[in-house]
Amino acid sequence: MQSSDEDQIPAFLRKQPPAATPPTIDAEAEPGDDDGESEESGERADLVLDADLPSAAAWAGGVAPTSDRLLFPGDRGELRGETRRALVALLAGPSVDGERQPKLWLVLKRDEEVLRSRLSDLFLDLTVDDGNRVAFVRQVPQHGEADIPILLRRQPLTFLQSAGLLILRAALTNAASTGQRAVIGGAEFIADLGAYQDPASSDKARFSKQCAAVVETLKKVSILRPIPGSTDRYEVSPTLALLLPAEQLEALRATYERLRAERVSAEAR
Secondary structure, eight states: OOOOTGGGSOGGGSOOOOOSSOOOOOOSSOOOOSTTBOTTTOOBOOOOOGGGSOTTOOOTTSOOOSBTTBOSTTOOOOSOHHHHHHHHHHHHOSOEETTTOHHHHHHHHHTHHHHHHHHHHTTEEEEEETTTTEEEEEEOOOOTTOOOOOOSOOOOOOHHHHHHHHHHHHHHHHHHTTTSOOEEEHHHHHHHHGGGSOTTOOOHHHHHHHHHHHHHHHHHTTSEEEOTTOSSEEEEOTHHHHHSOHHHHHHHHHHHHHHHHHHHHHHHO
16 A cells, blocks of 8 residues: 555654644754753853863862762762763754864764763764764654664654754755855744745734744754854754755655645645
8 A cells, every 4th residue: 555645754744733732853863951051042062071180179078089080979870071071962952063162063073982882882873964064863663573762752853843854955956056055034934934934824813923933942952052242043953954854855845835825725725
C-alpha cells in the first residue's frame, strides 16, 4: 500500500492536533533549563575552563584539590573538569555554537573522541558540523535486539511550528550562498507564517498569538537566537541545517504546500 504525503514527513514535522499545553520542539537533545542564558540576548554562557578557576580553590574541609581530575570529595571521575563541563553542556542541549561559545567548542574538538565515547555509553551520538562550528547530541535509534533505552524526550511540532522550521531552513540556504549567517526579522518571519494560516479561520488575533508562540518556542530551543541590541532581529542557528538537511528541504516544502493547497481546496468546496 502506498504511503500518503503526510506519511513521508518526519515525525517532528507532521501536523499535530491542538494540545492543552504548549508543544515543545522535537529536538534530538532535550532542551535544558535557561540557566546560564541571558533573557535579553538569548546568549548561552560559554564554558568555564580549568584555567579560569582559582588555582587553590579549597573544599569545605579546607583541603585543596590535588589533581585536575579530583574535583570534589568522593570524586570517581576520570576526566578533567572542563571536559566534564563540556559533556554536561552537550547533554543539557540544545546545541553548541562555536562562534558564541568558543571555549566550549575548543574543548569539544580537543576531547571529541572521549566525549563521543562517554555519550555512546548512554546510547547517544554526537553530531558535529565543523564548517558551521555547531554540534548537538542525538538519541541512537533502536538497532536489532540491543534494547536501547530512550534518554532524550521527543515530541512532535505543530503544523505551524513545522512550517516555521521550513521558512528558517530556507533562510539558512540563502545565507549560505553569500557565506553569511542567516538573520531574520520577527515581523518578517511572522508574515511568512501567514501563508500557512488555516483558511477556515478568520480570527486574526488568535493566529497572531499562535505565531508569537512559534517564535518563543524556537527561541527557547535556540533555533532562533536574539541578536544583542535588537528587539526584533534573530540569527537562525546553523544547527537547523543538520536537523533538516538540504536534500530534504525541497521535498518537504513541496509536500507542505500540497497539503496546504488541499486544505484551501476543501474549504472552497
